[in-house]
Amino acid sequence: MRRYDDDRRQPSKDAMTTQENGRKRRRGSKGPTITAVARHAGVSAMTVSNVLNNKSFVNPATREVVLEAVKALNYTPNNAARSLAAAKTLRIGLLHRDIDSALLSAMLVGSLRATSRLGVQLVLEIYDSTDPIGSIEKVAENGIDGLLLPPPICELASAAGLPERHDVPMIGLAPGSNLRNMDCVRIDDERASYELTRLLLDMGHRRIAMVTLPTALVAASRLRGYLRALGDAGVVADMDVVWEAPPSFEAGLGLAERVLADTRNFTAVIAGNDDMAAAFVNVALRKKIAVPDALSITGFDDTPIAVKIWPALTTVRQPLALIAEKATERLVAILRDEETEQPPQAIYVDYSMVERQSTGPAPR
Incomplete structure (x- = not known):
């Protein structure tokens, strides 16, 4: 075993003092962190990062507050960290409340199509x-x-002012009308409802019931189209046959059981979506009401259930996958600063009428 003298192994007192001072200087030279800037400005660290990276979607007032905090704390960004942050994979969230919904399935297909192509992670x-x-x-x-x-969470977020309170870009998918503070991708629901009502009117129906969706801008837009079509045909609207129900098969069953009585005074129903229309067909057939000979029923969206029941549903084809794909493309362009700062925009996509066996001439 080799041995060394103690005086050869121990550093001198002067060397120890120099090393210790060096460590102290390194510790003392550490400046404020991005977290400290965020705390001083009263925002999140992500917001500070967005300001420092000059993201166009940051609220101007927020940007000013963050820059004042940067100046007050004499904060110097870590360029290496910023380069790593710029190279990171973007994460886009798609919110939902029902994993089994046809709406989510269609939107998921469109979002995944875009994120896969653009190299973005979908959460x-x-x-x-x-x-x-x-x-x-x-x-x-x-x-x-x-x-x-x-929908309807995009409409709720817009009404609550969330885009102004958070520096995370948000885009609405298929809202019932344009949103004042966020971009959206949608169809013209009012015009689609007008054309669907005209389709029934042209078949001779004059007593047309409608199911609207609760707390949704789409309800107001489609109701306007329905009322306008009736007015143009000289038909007086009867609000007693305009009902409201959540957009689910179960809610449709409950409503249909209540309104499809032997004494009904309408010959056609425009349901809020295909699930509700399928529920009306189900109850009508159980009550021995012939569809469409005694009652015409229409849906909305053209989801898979529209052709899985009999008679297949007349409906409006709303291209939900395309809506989600275009919204994802728009969101990624904003995040990558490929879009110049501008007021919220509505991007419209085409819809189409799909006439199937659930509608027919009005009974005489």
Whole structure:
């Protein structure tokens, strides 16, 4: 075993003092962190990062507050860290409340098509239907880069002013009307409802019932189209046959059981979506009401259930997958600063009428 003298192994006192001072200088030279800047400005660290990277979607007032905090703390960004952050994979969240819904399935197909092509990660997030706003805020503050919001949560987020309160870009998917503070991709629901009502009117129907969706801008838009079509045909609207129900098969069953009585005074029903229309067909056939000979029924969206029942549904084909794909492309362009800053835009896609066996001439 080799041995060394103690004086050869121990550093001198002067060397120890020099090393210790060096360590102290290195510790003392550490400046404020991005977390400290965020705390000083009262925002999240992600917001500070967005400002420093000159992201165009940051609220101007927020940008000013962050830059003042940077100046006050004499913060110097770590260029290496910023380069790593710029190279990271973007994470986009798609919020939903029902994994089994046809709407989510279609939108998921479109979003995945775009994210796969653009090299972006798609994250599915479930929101609490009893606290949708709180759910969005939780996701927005948890490191997501952008959000895709389907109906009706996009409409609720817009009304609550979330795009102004969070520097996470949000895009609405298929809202019932344009949103004042976020981009959206949609069809013209009012015109689609008008054309669907005209289709029934042209078949001779004059007593046309309608099912609207609760707390949704789409309900107001489609109701306007329905009322306008009736007015143009000289038909006086009867609001007693305009009902409201959640957009589910179960809700449709409950409503249909109540309104499809022997004394009904309508010959056609425009349901809020295909699931509800399928429920009406189910109850009508069980009550021995012939569809379409005694009662015509229409859906909306043209989801798979529209052709899985008999008679197959007349409906409006809303291209949900295309809507989600275009919304994802738009969101990624914003996040990558490929889009110049501009007011919220509505991107319209085409819809089409699909006439099948659930509608026919009005009974005489």
